[in-house]
Amino acid sequence: MHNPYTLPDWSGSDWADELESKMGIPVVVDNDAMGAAFGEFALGAGRSAEVMCLVMLGTGIGVAVVSRRFGALRGAGAFHPEAGHVLVSTEGERCYCGQVGCWEELCSGESIPRYWTTDDGIDWDAYARMLARGICNLSRSYAPNIIVFGGGVSDNFDDFAPWLRASFAEPDPMGRPEPPLFVRAELDQPGTTGAAYLADRAIRGDTR
């Protein structure tokens, strides 16, 4: 496990091996967004997806990409790609990842009181406009047919989804016939369901 920013005490540990040796059963460790993505991909809002992006809008932004044909998109050395830290602006505070204007800094749940809340409440239109920049990056980079939103901010999915859909309503100059479908996660506990699914796959030798 390598995550010095958000899990410093666990980073560098290999507790899957440790748990396996103590419990005598196979142990699978994965990124939390990837677990949730597999839960939704197998049993939830991504059941019909050919390529699905899961966007977890929680304290941070976690992204995972899963393809029906190719499996999970993983980085070299099994490093999880951090698409939550793509740049969407030249403004904002410097993110812990070192960049200014990164998507997580500007659109995570923690960004809402800092950047998008006025005396009149949360400005969902302005938030959605910034959120759409990151979604556009995902759409261009991975060409998913379904983008699933999970995490605490997705409780307000109906407040920001119309603007997202509107921003993809024009014909795509790149020639893509249909925009991705934007949907909210369906499972109560997508991460837990996905973790069980990933463990089952690993036991069967499917490590895609």
Ligand SMILES: [Zn+2]
């Ligand atoms: Zn960042």
